[in-house]
Amino acid sequence: MKCKRRIGVHTSIAGGISLSLQRAHELGCKTIQIFSHNPRTWNLKQIEPVEVVRFKEWRSKFDISPVFIHASYLINIASGNQELRDKSITLLSLELDIADQIGAEYVILHPGSSSGEDKDISLKRAIASLTEVSKIKRWKTKILIENTSGKSGDISSSFNDISKIIASLPEYLIGGICLDTCHAFTAGYDISTEAAIKKTVYELKKYTGLNMIKLIHLNDSKGNAGSGLDRHEHIGLGKIGIKGLETFINHPSFRYIPIILETPKKKPGDDPENIAKVLNMINRQQ
Numbered sequence: 001m002k003c004k005r006r007i008g009v010h011t012s013i014a015g016g017i018s019l020s021l022q023r024a025h026e027l028g029c030k031t032i033q034i035f036s037h038n039p040r041t042w043n044l045k046q047i048e049p050v051e052v053v054r055f056k057e058w059r060s061k062f063d064i065s066p067v068f069i070h071a072s073y074l075i076n077i078a079s080g081n082q083e084l085r086d087k088s089i090t091l092l093s094l095e096l097d098i099a100d101q102i103g104a105e106y107v108i109l110h111p112g113s114s115s116g117e118d119k120d121i122s123l124k125r126a127i128a129s130l131t132e133v134s135k136i137k138r139w140k141t142k143i144l145i146e147n148t149s150g151k152s153g154d155i156s157s158s159f160n161d162i163s164k165i166i167a168s169l170p171e172y173l174i175g176g177i178c179l180d181t182c183h184a185f186t187a188g189y190d191i192s193t194e195a196a197i198k199k200t201v202y203e204l205k206k207y208t209g210l211n212m213i214k215l216i217h218l219n220d221s222k223g224n225a226g227s228g229l230d231r232h233e234h235i236g237l238g239k240i241g242i243k244g245l246e247t248f249i250n251h252p253s254f255r256y257i258p259i260i261l262e263t264p265k266k267k268p269g270d271d272p273e274n275i276a277k278v279l280n281m282i283n284r285q286q
Helices: 019-026 049-062 082-102 119-136 159-167 181-186 194-207 241-249 270-283
Strands: 007-009 032-034 067-070 106-109 142-146 174-180 213-218 259-261
Touching: 007 032, 007 270, 019 032, 019 049, 049 082, 067 082, 082 106, 082 119, 106 174, 106 213, 119 159, 142 159, 142 213, 159 174, 159 194, 174 181, 181 213, 194 241, 213 241, 241 270, 259 270
Parallel strands: 007 259, 032 067, 067 106, 106 142, 142 174, 174 213, 213 259
Antiparallel strands: none
């Protein structure tokens, strides 16, 4: 039985951003996540016009949609350091420029860390920073706020805190939520059993609404529930396990949401093996 679910992986842009689509197509992906540049540098090069054209042509040819760009790991819009916050606002706006240029639907953002400061103050700073971004211009691409793992300093590990960010910003900037299964699990939202998943769904309904979830980052977890450990594991080999992940992605609330795998890439066969597991998990429920 052919799976109709949009499943993809984070794909390299080495050699040109359009090549990420070819790599995704060779893996059988129907959606994709990429970086727009080296995520560990503040320098951001403009994409050559020929690459933009090729990206759009290959995206249509390979039927890959939606396209997600993951924002740089350097961005910390919640920082108490004004210079860092200003640089983060500038880089995020440039990420949105590139996303618009290639026609990506969403930019995925970790709002940042309080770095030992009061979380509520840091949350307000993040909202203020995003408000500044919203005043720069209007992009077609929208931002997805990703839930984080609950490690010390996180300001977006709870659905309640994410809802505060979303509610404070204009709809033309914020498109919704990227829900990461590993992060949710280690932040205390146990999704390893059907009963626990029901509780997590209730929390999402209560604070954000299920309609705000636009992407699932499907990852198993090296850490235990509530541990705060941000370490992704191969599907079925972590603490959530196959049964929990299968029940989660086939829950009526999540059944039609695109999936991106961010599982470890230590050997060439890792992505195909994880994709095959997910396809089996979905096909067993159809």
